[in-house]
Amino acid sequence: MSNLGRLLGYLKPYRARVVLAVFLMLLVTASALPMPRITQYLLDVVLPQRSQSRLLGVFWAIVGLYAFRGVASFLLNYLLGWLGQRIVFDLRFQSYRHLNRLSLSYYDKRQTGKIMARVIDDINVIQYMITGGFVTLITDILTLIVVMPVVVWMQWQLAVMALVIVPTYVVVYKLFLKRIRALSVELREKWDALIGALQEKIAGITVVKAFHREGYEVDRFMTTVQDNYTLGMSQAKLNRLLGLIVTVVSAGGTGLIYWYGAILVLHRQLQAGELIAFVGYIGYLYGPALRLVDFNIQAQWAGAAIDRVFETLDTRPDIMDAPNAVALASLRGEVRFRNVSFGYDPSKPVLHDINLEVKAGELIAIVGPSGSGKTTLVNLIARFYDVTEGEVLIDGLDVRSIRLESIRRQIGYVSQESLLFSVTLRENIAYGFHDATDTQIIEAARNADLHSYIADLPDGYDTKIGEDGVKLSVGQKQRLAIARATLTNPRILILDDATSALDSETEAHVQAALDRVMEGRTNFVIAHRLSTIVNADRIVVIDAGRIVDVGTHAELVARPGVYKNLYDEQFRSAQDEALAAYLG
Ligand SMILES: Nc1ncnc2c1ncn2[C@@H]1O[C@H](COP(=O)(O)OP(=O)(O)OP(=O)(O)O)[C@@H](O)[C@H]1O
Ligand SMILES: [Mg+2]
Structure with missing residues (x-):
């Protein structure tokens, strides 16, 4: 968690762009909000009135809204891509500079491939998280903050009904999270072992060939690949299972809303269009819950990657200049x-x-x-x-x-x-x-x-x-x-x-x-x-x-x-x- 804060610190020099990105995120989030209302308007006003001119209005509203959203998204993604690349650039540069400062004893104890994996893979994972999952998470949170009052204000009883599934969701999620996290750490280690072995065996290909060990090495490599495959599959299965449960739970919630909402419509306490709009907003609430599952996987990987990158950056070289070390322009050579x-x-x-x-x-x-x-x-x-x-x-x-x-x-x-x-x-x-x-x-x-x-x-x-x-x-x-x-x-x-x-x-x-x-x-x-x-x-x-x-x-x-x-x-x-x- 503290390392995540530290990573965000890398955004500091680009403050203005971050502010712009957050503003664009707000725009993108906001641009999604009128849609259920437009549907409601279409169903409750335009259709009963059979108004051609209003229908045309709805048409232009939808086109305009999506065009606006498209442009805002484009700018946002461009900006995020830039920020992601920039952080990766800074992290990679710093890591490499730091690796050059580290003493030989650091290299004595580590496989070259594993060191490389940190500079290449880990930083890629971080980039992926910054430009992908992280942004989705923030947009989702923004959506939740905005949509929650909207649904409560629209029909508080239906809103309560929509939220009854939340505890179930939290419990299931907690149950899975621990397993997924453990798997992620293990997977990361196996991946390291794979890169380490690959680098070492390619560098030592002469020995492999001289002793006619190609078959053996291929088998050994296959075992490492197999390990990665097995773990990756268990992680994916677990993840999909969690996705399935979450889908079923939220489908239950949606079903409940339709059921109770329909009763309200029958008792003329709610209009059909309002119900559809409500379900539309609920989709905005449940969507993030579903995405959280995917984000979770990404975050686990990225969390491990961030820790490791900072661990490298925090390793102090054994050999460093003392603060009062003297410079000797020319040695005598004793x-x-x-x-x-x-x-x-x-x-x-x-x-x-x-x-x-x-x-x-x-x-x-x-x-x-x-x-x-x-x-x-x-x-x-x-x-x-x-x-x-x-x-x-x-x-x-x-x-x-x-x-x-x-x-x-x-x-x-x-x-x-x-x-x-x-x-x-x-x-x-x-x-x-x-x-x-x-x-x-x-x-x-x-x-x-x-x-x-x-x-x-x-x-x-x-x-x-x-x-x-x-x-x-x-x-x-x-x-x-x-x-x-x-x-x-x-x-x-x-x-x-x-x-x-x-x-x-x-x-x-x-x-x-x-x-x-x-x-x-x-x-x-x-x-x-x-x-x-x-x-x-x-x-x-x-x-x-x-x-x-x-x-x-x-x-x-x-x-x-x-x-x-x-x-x-x-x-x-x-x-x-x-x-x-x-x-x-
Ligand atoms: N990087 C290292 N980490 C740990 N132990 C080491 C390392 N380098 C050498 N050693 C150990 O230190 C001892 C002395 O090694 P060193 O390389 O100084 O020998 P050497 O006299 O130069 O031998 P050679 O004539 O074969 O080059 C050896 O026992 C070796 O195993
Ligand atoms: Mg020697």
């Missing part, structure tokens, strides 16, 4: 971990008591087994997550006291899984620095050993990626991600396994370029292939969330430990390869 512990779920720590001091301009390599916490460690520098204990400092300041924008703008990040958008290659490379000149973009691509590939494409840098464009290989994507990160000229460069998909020769090219690009910045390089990190100033060895060793390559291979084991293993396999090549 990074320090002080007694840092972190867990995605605070009760399950992934990193334990990390202490590491990195001077500006240093090249730090991070190695360790898969799942040891390397990505997690570097994610704390860009403050994608906040530490559970201790602090991460950049230039001596806790990252939580620096403006996020200052940090992120000056960190170049190549994540473990490179992601491209469905835009041109140029736009993808310049994603973090859209004012980049062509020369800068080409240089960045050169450094990533990607320029010659792009230059050979018919459309060059204007080649579109994705749906209607080219697809890049994993290695090409990695190189594009490197170009994108280095183009922003960051103070701190983080490469998370950025060259893992490159062949030795390409890697050597990229490495040479990276060595140049890394000059003058603080660099964190995560790599599984040790050949890429032998030149690091320091190598940090991580195992099970702890730093187990720090040193240069020479120092680390000289002593037994995780690093030496890794080195021996890779060295041995490299030797084996060489041997195999030699033996042919």
Whole structure:
């Protein structure tokens, strides 16, 4: 209910139009009122008098009335359509802006499809309710307010008779309402599950095909569709049943009025035309009752949708600027971990008591087994997550006291899984620095050993990626991600396994370029292939969330430990390869 009020708050900026809409609603409502009276006039006056001229009057009155009603309805619906679209526009814009503000932890816990369902479906439902049901409801209420006194004034005994069915109606309605509401909530959840599953399985179609699970997935999807169907049908049945009962109850009311009204007519206390007019007005009273059933379904859906949209809007990002956060126009690039512990779920720590001091301009390599916490460690520098204990400092300041924008703008990040958008290659490379000149973009691509590939494409840098464009290989994507990160000229460069998909020769090219690009910045390089990190100033060895060793390559291979084991293993396999090549 409070959320409904909040939704109406979105109409505030369009106050004038809302007032106009209400005025038009009044006109539309009012235009329906004379009709039963005209019928009465026709039956009680025009027909007994056999007056041709009055009949013509009735004809023009009806045509005029409906023409007026038509124009008013047209304007009203146009205005409501506009208001509905406008609210949807505002809600969608706000939701998307807010989703962009939410931290990664929000996305970790939710299926993409379910998030999408909120921005698309829920807001559609709200629009539908605003332009459809909601307006009908208001017009109906207006009609009730106006018609009630009219019928009481016309014939109060008949009016009382018409109202005896109201308690029955209320009881039946209450009985059904609870079931319908429960079904709506359940249906909404199943619908979410359907969208969630659909998005996930389409995104993962390669896995589905590789494991030949198409049949299984279709069956599973069918189950979800079936669930939706079954629930939808129970809801529809319940709804129609309620509609049936309401129709019968109101038919009973109408029957009673005809019966008692006819007696009144026989006793000459009422004229036939008056009775017909009365029944006409009663139709205006019972009509809303019938429509309330349909509105109810809509309102249940919309209520759930409104709640969910506002729930998203009310979710506070975990990571936000502190009120007194400082902006740092240019970072020196010193990074320090002080007694840092972190867990995605605070009760399950992934990193334990990390202490590491990195001077500006240093090249730090991070190695360790898969799942040891390397990505997690570097994610704390860009403050994608906040530490559970201790602090991460950049230039001596806790990252939580620096403006996020200052940090992120000056960190170049190549994540473990490179992601491209469905835009041109140029736009993808310049994603973090859209004012980049062509020369800068080409240089960045050169450094990533990607320029010659792009230059050979018919459309060059204007080649579109994705749906209607080219697809890049994993290695090409990695190189594009490197170009994108280095183009922003960051103070701190983080490469998370950025060259893992490159062949030795390409890697050597990229490495040479990276060595140049890394000059003058603080660099964190995560790599599984040790050949890429032998030149690091320091190598940090991580195992099970702890730093187990720090040193240069020479120092680390000289002593037994995780690093030496890794080195021996890779060295041995490299030797084996060489041997195999030699033996042919
Ligand atoms: N978003 C997340 N939510 C919850 N747990 C996570 C998340 N990301 C990683 N983890 C967990 O944290 C631990 C460390 O993961 P992390 O990605 O840092 O490992 P890694 O050292 O980068 O491994 P790899 O070499 O395979 O990339 C793992 O046990 C993983 O299950
Ligand atoms: Mg990783």
